[in-house]
Amino acid sequence: KxxxxxxxxxxxxxxxxxxxxxxxxxxxxxxxxxxxxxxxxxxxxxxxxxxxxxxxxxxxxxxxxxxxxxxxxxxxxxxxxxxxxxxxxxxxxxxxxxxxxxxxxxxxxxxxxxxxxxxxxxxxxxVVDPDMMASMPAGLTASTGMDALTHAIEGYTTKGAWELSDMFHFEAIKLISENLRDSVAEAKSGQPGSGREGMALGQYVAGMGFSNVGLGIDHAMAHTLSAHYDTPHGVACAMLLPIAMEFNKPVCAERLAEVAVAMGVDTAGMSADEAADAAIAAVKQLSADVNIPHVCEAM
Ligand SMILES: NC(=O)c1ccc[n+]([C@@H]2O[C@H](COP(=O)([O-])OP(=O)(O)OC[C@H]3O[C@@H](n4cnc5c(N)ncnc54)[C@H](O)[C@@H]3O)[C@@H](O)[C@H]2O)c1
Ligand SMILES: [Zn+2]
Structure with missing residues:
Protein backbone atom coordinates (compact mmCIF):
# COMPACT_ATOMS: atom_id res chain seq x y z
CA LYS A 1 0.00 0.00 0.00
CA VAL A 127 -0.65 8.01 10.30
CA VAL A 128 -3.04 6.08 12.57
CA ASP A 129 -5.20 4.24 10.06
CA PRO A 130 -7.20 1.14 11.10
CA ASP A 131 -6.91 -0.16 7.52
CA MET A 132 -3.18 -0.59 8.10
CA MET A 133 -4.03 -2.83 11.08
CA ALA A 134 -6.67 -4.90 9.25
CA SER A 135 -4.34 -7.82 8.52
CA MET A 136 -3.65 -8.55 12.20
CA PRO A 137 -4.72 -12.07 13.21
CA ALA A 138 -6.93 -12.46 16.30
CA GLY A 139 -4.09 -13.39 18.69
CA LEU A 140 -2.01 -10.35 17.74
CA THR A 141 -5.08 -8.09 17.94
CA ALA A 142 -5.75 -9.38 21.45
CA SER A 143 -2.22 -9.17 22.83
CA THR A 144 -1.37 -5.76 21.36
CA GLY A 145 -4.74 -4.46 22.54
CA MET A 146 -4.03 -5.67 26.06
CA ASP A 147 -0.66 -3.88 25.86
CA ALA A 148 -2.56 -0.67 25.13
CA LEU A 149 -4.87 -1.32 28.10
CA THR A 150 -1.78 -1.87 30.27
CA HIS A 151 -0.37 1.50 29.13
CA ALA A 152 -3.63 3.21 30.07
CA ILE A 153 -4.01 1.52 33.48
CA GLU A 154 -0.34 1.90 34.44
CA GLY A 155 -0.39 5.52 33.25
CA TYR A 156 -3.52 6.13 35.35
CA THR A 157 -2.03 4.63 38.50
CA THR A 158 1.58 5.80 38.22
CA LYS A 159 2.88 8.39 40.70
CA GLY A 160 3.34 10.95 37.92
CA ALA A 161 -0.34 10.89 36.92
CA TRP A 162 -2.17 14.23 36.97
CA GLU A 163 -5.31 15.80 35.54
CA LEU A 164 -4.08 16.06 31.97
CA SER A 165 -2.72 12.49 31.74
CA ASP A 166 -5.86 11.25 33.53
CA MET A 167 -8.01 12.59 30.70
CA PHE A 168 -6.12 10.53 28.15
CA HIS A 169 -5.89 7.37 30.25
CA PHE A 170 -9.49 7.33 31.45
CA GLU A 171 -10.76 7.72 27.88
CA ALA A 172 -8.28 5.13 26.58
CA ILE A 173 -9.37 2.55 29.19
CA LYS A 174 -12.96 3.18 28.16
CA LEU A 175 -12.28 2.94 24.41
CA ILE A 176 -10.20 -0.22 24.76
CA SER A 177 -12.69 -1.93 27.10
CA GLU A 178 -15.51 -1.13 24.69
CA ASN A 179 -13.70 -2.16 21.50
CA LEU A 180 -11.14 -4.90 22.10
CA ARG A 181 -13.60 -7.83 22.11
CA ASP A 182 -15.20 -6.59 18.87
CA SER A 183 -11.81 -5.97 17.29
CA VAL A 184 -10.74 -9.56 18.02
CA ALA A 185 -14.08 -10.89 16.68
CA GLU A 186 -13.58 -8.78 13.53
CA ALA A 187 -10.07 -10.25 13.11
CA LYS A 188 -11.55 -13.77 13.35
CA SER A 189 -14.27 -13.02 10.80
CA GLY A 190 -11.97 -11.07 8.49
CA GLN A 191 -14.39 -8.13 8.52
CA PRO A 192 -12.72 -5.10 10.15
CA GLY A 193 -15.25 -2.64 11.56
CA SER A 194 -15.89 -0.29 14.44
CA GLY A 195 -13.95 -2.45 16.93
CA ARG A 196 -10.76 -2.09 14.91
CA GLU A 197 -11.36 1.65 14.57
CA GLY A 198 -11.96 2.05 18.31
CA MET A 199 -8.76 0.18 19.10
CA ALA A 200 -6.68 2.28 16.68
CA LEU A 201 -7.94 5.35 18.52
CA GLY A 202 -7.77 3.88 22.04
CA GLN A 203 -4.14 2.76 21.79
CA TYR A 204 -3.18 6.16 20.33
CA VAL A 205 -4.94 8.09 23.12
CA ALA A 206 -3.18 5.88 25.70
CA GLY A 207 0.16 6.78 24.09
CA MET A 208 -0.61 10.50 24.32
CA GLY A 209 -0.97 9.91 28.05
CA PHE A 210 1.74 7.49 29.15
CA SER A 211 4.45 9.11 27.07
CA ASN A 212 4.18 12.04 29.50
CA VAL A 213 4.06 10.19 32.82
CA GLY A 214 5.67 6.77 32.33
CA LEU A 215 4.51 3.26 33.16
CA GLY A 216 5.00 0.84 36.06
CA ILE A 217 5.99 -2.55 37.41
CA ASP A 218 4.04 -4.49 34.77
CA HIS A 219 6.25 -3.09 32.02
CA ALA A 220 9.40 -3.52 34.10
CA MET A 221 8.62 -7.22 34.51
CA ALA A 222 7.33 -7.66 30.95
CA HIS A 223 10.62 -6.38 29.50
CA THR A 224 12.55 -8.86 31.66
CA LEU A 225 10.28 -11.72 30.56
CA SER A 226 10.74 -10.78 26.89
CA ALA A 227 14.51 -10.47 27.26
CA HIS A 228 14.75 -13.98 28.70
CA TYR A 229 12.08 -15.85 26.70
CA ASP A 230 11.43 -13.55 23.71
CA THR A 231 7.81 -13.40 24.89
CA PRO A 232 5.77 -11.08 22.61
CA HIS A 233 5.46 -7.74 24.42
CA GLY A 234 1.66 -7.66 24.46
CA VAL A 235 1.39 -11.19 25.80
CA ALA A 236 3.89 -10.44 28.58
CA CYS A 237 2.06 -7.24 29.58
CA ALA A 238 -1.37 -8.86 29.48
CA MET A 239 -0.39 -11.88 31.58
CA LEU A 240 1.15 -9.67 34.24
CA LEU A 241 -1.52 -6.96 34.36
CA PRO A 242 -3.88 -8.43 37.02
CA ILE A 243 -0.86 -9.44 39.10
CA ALA A 244 0.63 -5.93 38.94
CA MET A 245 -2.76 -4.36 39.80
CA GLU A 246 -3.13 -6.68 42.80
CA PHE A 247 0.40 -5.79 43.95
CA ASN A 248 -0.30 -2.05 43.61
CA LYS A 249 -3.77 -2.16 45.19
CA PRO A 250 -2.70 -1.31 48.76
CA VAL A 251 -1.34 2.07 47.58
CA CYS A 252 -3.82 2.98 44.85
CA ALA A 253 -7.18 1.29 45.52
CA GLU A 254 -9.05 4.52 44.82
CA ARG A 255 -7.38 4.96 41.44
CA LEU A 256 -8.11 1.34 40.58
CA ALA A 257 -11.73 1.91 41.61
CA GLU A 258 -11.87 4.61 38.91
CA VAL A 259 -10.37 2.14 36.44
CA ALA A 260 -13.35 -0.12 37.19
CA VAL A 261 -15.70 2.76 36.31
CA ALA A 262 -13.82 3.39 33.04
CA MET A 263 -14.19 -0.30 32.24
CA GLY A 264 -17.95 -0.02 32.61
CA VAL A 265 -18.33 -1.66 36.03
CA ASP A 266 -21.21 -0.36 38.18
CA THR A 267 -19.35 0.40 41.40
CA ALA A 268 -22.28 2.03 43.23
CA GLY A 269 -22.26 0.97 46.87
CA MET A 270 -18.77 -0.56 46.70
CA SER A 271 -15.86 0.45 48.93
CA ALA A 272 -12.65 1.54 47.16
CA ASP A 273 -11.15 -1.88 47.90
CA GLU A 274 -14.15 -3.71 46.47
CA ALA A 275 -14.19 -1.53 43.36
CA ALA A 276 -10.43 -2.09 42.88
CA ASP A 277 -11.07 -5.83 43.06
CA ALA A 278 -13.82 -5.35 40.48
CA ALA A 279 -11.31 -3.61 38.17
CA ILE A 280 -8.92 -6.55 38.51
CA ALA A 281 -11.77 -8.97 37.82
CA ALA A 282 -12.80 -6.94 34.74
CA VAL A 283 -9.24 -7.09 33.39
CA LYS A 284 -9.10 -10.86 33.97
CA GLN A 285 -12.46 -11.29 32.22
CA LEU A 286 -11.37 -9.21 29.22
CA SER A 287 -8.12 -11.22 28.99
CA ALA A 288 -10.04 -14.49 29.13
CA ASP A 289 -12.58 -13.29 26.53
CA VAL A 290 -9.81 -12.51 24.03
CA ASN A 291 -7.86 -15.71 24.86
CA ILE A 292 -4.75 -14.31 26.52
CA PRO A 293 -2.78 -17.25 27.96
CA HIS A 294 -2.12 -17.59 31.68
CA VAL A 295 1.47 -17.04 32.83
CA CYS A 296 2.21 -20.73 33.28
CA GLU A 297 0.72 -21.77 29.91
CA ALA A 298 2.77 -19.12 28.10
CA MET A 299 6.02 -20.01 29.83
N1 LIG B 1 7.88 2.95 21.90
C1 LIG B 1 6.98 2.69 22.81
O1 LIG B 1 6.44 3.60 23.44
C2 LIG B 1 6.60 1.27 23.06
C3 LIG B 1 5.48 1.00 23.86
C4 LIG B 1 5.16 -0.33 24.07
C5 LIG B 1 5.91 -1.34 23.50
N2 LIG B 1 7.00 -1.04 22.75
C6 LIG B 1 7.82 -2.10 22.12
O2 LIG B 1 7.20 -2.48 20.89
C7 LIG B 1 7.48 -3.86 20.63
C8 LIG B 1 6.19 -4.62 20.42
O3 LIG B 1 5.47 -4.08 19.34
P1 LIG B 1 4.06 -4.71 18.87
O4 LIG B 1 3.38 -5.27 20.05
O5 LIG B 1 3.40 -3.69 18.05
O6 LIG B 1 4.47 -5.98 18.00
P2 LIG B 1 5.69 -6.17 16.98
O7 LIG B 1 6.01 -4.93 16.25
O8 LIG B 1 6.79 -6.86 17.74
O9 LIG B 1 5.04 -7.19 15.96
C9 LIG B 1 4.71 -8.50 16.36
C10 LIG B 1 4.53 -9.39 15.11
O10 LIG B 1 3.36 -8.98 14.41
C11 LIG B 1 3.64 -8.77 13.03
N3 LIG B 1 2.70 -7.74 12.55
C12 LIG B 1 2.73 -6.41 12.80
N4 LIG B 1 1.67 -5.81 12.23
C13 LIG B 1 0.95 -6.78 11.60
C14 LIG B 1 -0.25 -6.77 10.82
N5 LIG B 1 -0.95 -5.65 10.59
N6 LIG B 1 -0.68 -7.96 10.31
C15 LIG B 1 0.00 -9.12 10.56
N7 LIG B 1 1.14 -9.17 11.29
C16 LIG B 1 1.61 -8.01 11.80
C17 LIG B 1 5.11 -8.38 13.03
O11 LIG B 1 5.68 -8.63 11.77
C18 LIG B 1 5.68 -9.28 14.12
O12 LIG B 1 5.98 -10.56 13.63
C19 LIG B 1 8.26 -4.39 21.83
O13 LIG B 1 9.63 -4.43 21.56
C20 LIG B 1 7.94 -3.38 22.92
O14 LIG B 1 8.92 -3.31 23.93
C21 LIG B 1 7.33 0.24 22.52
ZN1 LIG C 1 3.72 -1.82 26.35
Missing amino acids: VTDELDAAGIAWSLYSEIKPNPTIKNVQDGVEAYQAAGADSIVAIGGGSSMDTAKAIGIIVNNPEFADVRSLEGVAPTKNHAVFTIAVPTTAGTAAEVTINYVITDPEKVRKFVCVDTNDAPEVA
Whole structure:
Protein backbone atom coordinates (compact mmCIF):
# COMPACT_ATOMS: atom_id res chain seq x y z
CA LYS A 1 0.00 0.00 0.00
CA VAL A 2 2.66 2.50 1.02
CA THR A 3 5.19 1.74 -1.69
CA ASP A 4 2.45 2.07 -4.35
CA GLU A 5 1.78 5.57 -3.05
CA LEU A 6 5.50 6.41 -3.10
CA ASP A 7 5.86 5.07 -6.64
CA ALA A 8 2.83 7.05 -7.79
CA ALA A 9 4.36 10.20 -6.31
CA GLY A 10 7.73 9.47 -7.97
CA ILE A 11 9.53 9.22 -4.61
CA ALA A 12 12.48 6.80 -4.58
CA TRP A 13 12.50 4.32 -1.69
CA SER A 14 14.50 1.44 -0.33
CA LEU A 15 13.21 -1.26 2.05
CA TYR A 16 14.84 -2.28 5.32
CA SER A 17 12.88 -5.00 7.08
CA GLU A 18 15.45 -7.09 8.97
CA ILE A 19 13.69 -6.36 12.25
CA LYS A 20 12.63 -9.06 14.70
CA PRO A 21 9.91 -8.65 17.33
CA ASN A 22 11.70 -7.36 20.47
CA PRO A 23 14.25 -5.69 18.14
CA THR A 24 17.96 -5.98 18.88
CA ILE A 25 20.97 -3.67 18.88
CA LYS A 26 22.07 -5.36 15.64
CA ASN A 27 18.70 -4.65 13.98
CA VAL A 28 19.33 -0.96 14.71
CA GLN A 29 22.95 -0.96 13.56
CA ASP A 30 22.12 -2.82 10.32
CA GLY A 31 19.32 -0.30 9.79
CA VAL A 32 21.71 2.64 10.13
CA GLU A 33 23.95 1.01 7.50
CA ALA A 34 20.97 0.40 5.21
CA TYR A 35 19.83 4.01 5.61
CA GLN A 36 23.26 5.32 4.71
CA ALA A 37 23.78 2.86 1.83
CA ALA A 38 20.46 3.98 0.33
CA GLY A 39 21.42 7.67 0.56
CA ALA A 40 18.07 8.23 2.26
CA ASP A 41 16.88 11.53 3.74
CA SER A 42 13.86 10.37 5.72
CA ILE A 43 12.15 7.28 7.16
CA VAL A 44 8.66 5.85 6.76
CA ALA A 45 8.33 3.48 9.73
CA ILE A 46 5.67 0.89 8.91
CA GLY A 47 4.83 -1.89 11.37
CA GLY A 48 4.28 -2.64 15.01
CA GLY A 49 6.24 -1.23 17.92
CA SER A 50 9.29 -3.27 16.94
CA SER A 51 9.60 -1.60 13.52
CA MET A 52 8.73 1.88 14.79
CA ASP A 53 11.16 1.62 17.74
CA THR A 54 13.95 0.43 15.45
CA ALA A 55 13.20 3.32 13.09
CA LYS A 56 13.39 5.78 15.99
CA ALA A 57 16.81 4.46 17.06
CA ILE A 58 18.06 4.55 13.45
CA GLY A 59 16.84 8.12 13.00
CA ILE A 60 18.50 9.20 16.24
CA ILE A 61 21.87 7.59 15.43
CA VAL A 62 21.99 8.95 11.88
CA ASN A 63 21.78 12.49 13.30
CA ASN A 64 23.74 11.76 16.50
CA PRO A 65 26.47 9.33 15.36
CA GLU A 66 28.28 9.44 18.72
CA PHE A 67 25.55 7.04 19.97
CA ALA A 68 26.26 4.40 17.29
CA ASP A 69 26.87 1.70 19.93
CA VAL A 70 23.08 1.95 20.70
CA ARG A 71 23.61 0.94 24.37
CA SER A 72 24.59 4.52 25.25
CA LEU A 73 21.06 5.63 24.29
CA GLU A 74 19.54 3.88 27.32
CA GLY A 75 17.59 6.11 29.71
CA VAL A 76 17.56 9.81 28.93
CA ALA A 77 20.56 10.18 26.60
CA PRO A 78 21.89 13.69 25.92
CA THR A 79 21.32 13.63 22.15
CA LYS A 80 21.74 17.05 20.53
CA ASN A 81 19.84 16.66 17.28
CA HIS A 82 16.34 15.56 16.40
CA ALA A 83 16.07 12.24 14.55
CA VAL A 84 15.75 12.29 10.77
CA PHE A 85 12.30 13.21 9.44
CA THR A 86 10.05 10.24 10.17
CA ILE A 87 6.50 9.30 9.25
CA ALA A 88 5.23 6.50 11.51
CA VAL A 89 2.51 4.14 10.28
CA PRO A 90 1.43 1.66 12.98
CA THR A 91 0.12 -1.74 11.82
CA THR A 92 -0.73 -2.99 15.33
CA ALA A 93 -3.12 -1.34 17.82
CA GLY A 94 -0.98 -1.47 20.90
CA THR A 95 2.29 0.32 21.50
CA ALA A 96 1.48 3.87 20.31
CA ALA A 97 5.18 4.14 19.45
CA GLU A 98 4.09 6.52 16.68
CA VAL A 99 3.39 9.21 19.30
CA THR A 100 5.55 8.33 22.29
CA ILE A 101 9.01 9.61 23.12
CA ASN A 102 10.19 6.08 23.98
CA TYR A 103 11.75 3.18 22.17
CA VAL A 104 12.77 -0.20 23.53
CA ILE A 105 15.76 -2.21 22.30
CA THR A 106 16.90 -5.74 23.28
CA ASP A 107 20.49 -6.45 24.25
CA PRO A 108 20.78 -10.24 23.67
CA GLU A 109 24.33 -10.35 25.12
CA LYS A 110 23.21 -8.91 28.45
CA VAL A 111 19.78 -10.61 28.22
CA ARG A 112 17.85 -7.40 28.86
CA LYS A 113 15.62 -4.89 27.14
CA PHE A 114 16.39 -1.23 27.70
CA VAL A 115 14.12 1.77 27.36
CA CYS A 116 15.30 4.99 25.71
CA VAL A 117 13.41 8.20 26.48
CA ASP A 118 14.17 11.10 24.17
CA THR A 119 11.96 13.89 22.87
CA ASN A 120 14.26 13.98 19.83
CA ASP A 121 12.83 10.67 18.63
CA ALA A 122 9.18 11.72 18.22
CA PRO A 123 8.10 11.11 14.60
CA GLU A 124 7.00 14.26 12.76
CA VAL A 125 3.89 12.56 11.39
CA ALA A 126 1.79 9.66 12.69
CA VAL A 127 -0.65 8.01 10.30
CA VAL A 128 -3.04 6.08 12.57
CA ASP A 129 -5.20 4.24 10.06
CA PRO A 130 -7.20 1.14 11.10
CA ASP A 131 -6.91 -0.16 7.52
CA MET A 132 -3.18 -0.59 8.10
CA MET A 133 -4.03 -2.83 11.08
CA ALA A 134 -6.67 -4.90 9.25
CA SER A 135 -4.34 -7.82 8.52
CA MET A 136 -3.65 -8.55 12.20
CA PRO A 137 -4.72 -12.07 13.21
CA ALA A 138 -6.93 -12.46 16.30
CA GLY A 139 -4.09 -13.39 18.69
CA LEU A 140 -2.01 -10.35 17.74
CA THR A 141 -5.08 -8.09 17.94
CA ALA A 142 -5.75 -9.38 21.45
CA SER A 143 -2.22 -9.17 22.83
CA THR A 144 -1.37 -5.76 21.36
CA GLY A 145 -4.74 -4.46 22.54
CA MET A 146 -4.03 -5.67 26.06
CA ASP A 147 -0.66 -3.88 25.86
CA ALA A 148 -2.56 -0.67 25.13
CA LEU A 149 -4.87 -1.32 28.10
CA THR A 150 -1.78 -1.87 30.27
CA HIS A 151 -0.37 1.50 29.13
CA ALA A 152 -3.63 3.21 30.07
CA ILE A 153 -4.01 1.52 33.48
CA GLU A 154 -0.34 1.90 34.44
CA GLY A 155 -0.39 5.52 33.25
CA TYR A 156 -3.52 6.13 35.35
CA THR A 157 -2.03 4.63 38.50
CA THR A 158 1.58 5.80 38.22
CA LYS A 159 2.88 8.39 40.70
CA GLY A 160 3.34 10.95 37.92
CA ALA A 161 -0.34 10.89 36.92
CA TRP A 162 -2.17 14.23 36.97
CA GLU A 163 -5.31 15.80 35.54
CA LEU A 164 -4.08 16.06 31.97
CA SER A 165 -2.72 12.49 31.74
CA ASP A 166 -5.86 11.25 33.53
CA MET A 167 -8.01 12.59 30.70
CA PHE A 168 -6.12 10.53 28.15
CA HIS A 169 -5.89 7.37 30.25
CA PHE A 170 -9.49 7.33 31.45
CA GLU A 171 -10.76 7.72 27.88
CA ALA A 172 -8.28 5.13 26.58
CA ILE A 173 -9.37 2.55 29.19
CA LYS A 174 -12.96 3.18 28.16
CA LEU A 175 -12.28 2.94 24.41
CA ILE A 176 -10.20 -0.22 24.76
CA SER A 177 -12.69 -1.93 27.10
CA GLU A 178 -15.51 -1.13 24.69
CA ASN A 179 -13.70 -2.16 21.50
CA LEU A 180 -11.14 -4.90 22.10
CA ARG A 181 -13.60 -7.83 22.11
CA ASP A 182 -15.20 -6.59 18.87
CA SER A 183 -11.81 -5.97 17.29
CA VAL A 184 -10.74 -9.56 18.02
CA ALA A 185 -14.08 -10.89 16.68
CA GLU A 186 -13.58 -8.78 13.53
CA ALA A 187 -10.07 -10.25 13.11
CA LYS A 188 -11.55 -13.77 13.35
CA SER A 189 -14.27 -13.02 10.80
CA GLY A 190 -11.97 -11.07 8.49
CA GLN A 191 -14.39 -8.13 8.52
CA PRO A 192 -12.72 -5.10 10.15
CA GLY A 193 -15.25 -2.64 11.56
CA SER A 194 -15.89 -0.29 14.44
CA GLY A 195 -13.95 -2.45 16.93
CA ARG A 196 -10.76 -2.09 14.91
CA GLU A 197 -11.36 1.65 14.57
CA GLY A 198 -11.96 2.05 18.31
CA MET A 199 -8.76 0.18 19.10
CA ALA A 200 -6.68 2.28 16.68
CA LEU A 201 -7.94 5.35 18.52
CA GLY A 202 -7.77 3.88 22.04
CA GLN A 203 -4.14 2.76 21.79
CA TYR A 204 -3.18 6.16 20.33
CA VAL A 205 -4.94 8.09 23.12
CA ALA A 206 -3.18 5.88 25.70
CA GLY A 207 0.16 6.78 24.09
CA MET A 208 -0.61 10.50 24.32
CA GLY A 209 -0.97 9.91 28.05
CA PHE A 210 1.74 7.49 29.15
CA SER A 211 4.45 9.11 27.07
CA ASN A 212 4.18 12.04 29.50
CA VAL A 213 4.06 10.19 32.82
CA GLY A 214 5.67 6.77 32.33
CA LEU A 215 4.51 3.26 33.16
CA GLY A 216 5.00 0.84 36.06
CA ILE A 217 5.99 -2.55 37.41
CA ASP A 218 4.04 -4.49 34.77
CA HIS A 219 6.25 -3.09 32.02
CA ALA A 220 9.40 -3.52 34.10
CA MET A 221 8.62 -7.22 34.51
CA ALA A 222 7.33 -7.66 30.95
CA HIS A 223 10.62 -6.38 29.50
CA THR A 224 12.55 -8.86 31.66
CA LEU A 225 10.28 -11.72 30.56
CA SER A 226 10.74 -10.78 26.89
CA ALA A 227 14.51 -10.47 27.26
CA HIS A 228 14.75 -13.98 28.70
CA TYR A 229 12.08 -15.85 26.70
CA ASP A 230 11.43 -13.55 23.71
CA THR A 231 7.81 -13.40 24.89
CA PRO A 232 5.77 -11.08 22.61
CA HIS A 233 5.46 -7.74 24.42
CA GLY A 234 1.66 -7.66 24.46
CA VAL A 235 1.39 -11.19 25.80
CA ALA A 236 3.89 -10.44 28.58
CA CYS A 237 2.06 -7.24 29.58
CA ALA A 238 -1.37 -8.86 29.48
CA MET A 239 -0.39 -11.88 31.58
CA LEU A 240 1.15 -9.67 34.24
CA LEU A 241 -1.52 -6.96 34.36
CA PRO A 242 -3.88 -8.43 37.02
CA ILE A 243 -0.86 -9.44 39.10
CA ALA A 244 0.63 -5.93 38.94
CA MET A 245 -2.76 -4.36 39.80
CA GLU A 246 -3.13 -6.68 42.80
CA PHE A 247 0.40 -5.79 43.95
CA ASN A 248 -0.30 -2.05 43.61
CA LYS A 249 -3.77 -2.16 45.19
CA PRO A 250 -2.70 -1.31 48.76
CA VAL A 251 -1.34 2.07 47.58
CA CYS A 252 -3.82 2.98 44.85
CA ALA A 253 -7.18 1.29 45.52
CA GLU A 254 -9.05 4.52 44.82
CA ARG A 255 -7.38 4.96 41.44
CA LEU A 256 -8.11 1.34 40.58
CA ALA A 257 -11.73 1.91 41.61
CA GLU A 258 -11.87 4.61 38.91
CA VAL A 259 -10.37 2.14 36.44
CA ALA A 260 -13.35 -0.12 37.19
CA VAL A 261 -15.70 2.76 36.31
CA ALA A 262 -13.82 3.39 33.04
CA MET A 263 -14.19 -0.30 32.24
CA GLY A 264 -17.95 -0.02 32.61
CA VAL A 265 -18.33 -1.66 36.03
CA ASP A 266 -21.21 -0.36 38.18
CA THR A 267 -19.35 0.40 41.40
CA ALA A 268 -22.28 2.03 43.23
CA GLY A 269 -22.26 0.97 46.87
CA MET A 270 -18.77 -0.56 46.70
CA SER A 271 -15.86 0.45 48.93
CA ALA A 272 -12.65 1.54 47.16
CA ASP A 273 -11.15 -1.88 47.90
CA GLU A 274 -14.15 -3.71 46.47
CA ALA A 275 -14.19 -1.53 43.36
CA ALA A 276 -10.43 -2.09 42.88
CA ASP A 277 -11.07 -5.83 43.06
CA ALA A 278 -13.82 -5.35 40.48
CA ALA A 279 -11.31 -3.61 38.17
CA ILE A 280 -8.92 -6.55 38.51
CA ALA A 281 -11.77 -8.97 37.82
CA ALA A 282 -12.80 -6.94 34.74
CA VAL A 283 -9.24 -7.09 33.39
CA LYS A 284 -9.10 -10.86 33.97
CA GLN A 285 -12.46 -11.29 32.22
CA LEU A 286 -11.37 -9.21 29.22
CA SER A 287 -8.12 -11.22 28.99
CA ALA A 288 -10.04 -14.49 29.13
CA ASP A 289 -12.58 -13.29 26.53
CA VAL A 290 -9.81 -12.51 24.03
CA ASN A 291 -7.86 -15.71 24.86
CA ILE A 292 -4.75 -14.31 26.52
CA PRO A 293 -2.78 -17.25 27.96
CA HIS A 294 -2.12 -17.59 31.68
CA VAL A 295 1.47 -17.04 32.83
CA CYS A 296 2.21 -20.73 33.28
CA GLU A 297 0.72 -21.77 29.91
CA ALA A 298 2.77 -19.12 28.10
CA MET A 299 6.02 -20.01 29.83
N1 LIG B 1 7.88 2.95 21.90
C1 LIG B 1 6.98 2.69 22.81
O1 LIG B 1 6.44 3.60 23.44
C2 LIG B 1 6.60 1.27 23.06
C3 LIG B 1 5.48 1.00 23.86
C4 LIG B 1 5.16 -0.33 24.07
C5 LIG B 1 5.91 -1.34 23.50
N2 LIG B 1 7.00 -1.04 22.75
C6 LIG B 1 7.82 -2.10 22.12
O2 LIG B 1 7.20 -2.48 20.89
C7 LIG B 1 7.48 -3.86 20.63
C8 LIG B 1 6.19 -4.62 20.42
O3 LIG B 1 5.47 -4.08 19.34
P1 LIG B 1 4.06 -4.71 18.87
O4 LIG B 1 3.38 -5.27 20.05
O5 LIG B 1 3.40 -3.69 18.05
O6 LIG B 1 4.47 -5.98 18.00
P2 LIG B 1 5.69 -6.17 16.98
O7 LIG B 1 6.01 -4.93 16.25
O8 LIG B 1 6.79 -6.86 17.74
O9 LIG B 1 5.04 -7.19 15.96
C9 LIG B 1 4.71 -8.50 16.36
C10 LIG B 1 4.53 -9.39 15.11
O10 LIG B 1 3.36 -8.98 14.41
C11 LIG B 1 3.64 -8.77 13.03
N3 LIG B 1 2.70 -7.74 12.55
C12 LIG B 1 2.73 -6.41 12.80
N4 LIG B 1 1.67 -5.81 12.23
C13 LIG B 1 0.95 -6.78 11.60
C14 LIG B 1 -0.25 -6.77 10.82
N5 LIG B 1 -0.95 -5.65 10.59
N6 LIG B 1 -0.68 -7.96 10.31
C15 LIG B 1 0.00 -9.12 10.56
N7 LIG B 1 1.14 -9.17 11.29
C16 LIG B 1 1.61 -8.01 11.80
C17 LIG B 1 5.11 -8.38 13.03
O11 LIG B 1 5.68 -8.63 11.77
C18 LIG B 1 5.68 -9.28 14.12
O12 LIG B 1 5.98 -10.56 13.63
C19 LIG B 1 8.26 -4.39 21.83
O13 LIG B 1 9.63 -4.43 21.56
C20 LIG B 1 7.94 -3.38 22.92
O14 LIG B 1 8.92 -3.31 23.93
C21 LIG B 1 7.33 0.24 22.52
ZN1 LIG C 1 3.72 -1.82 26.35
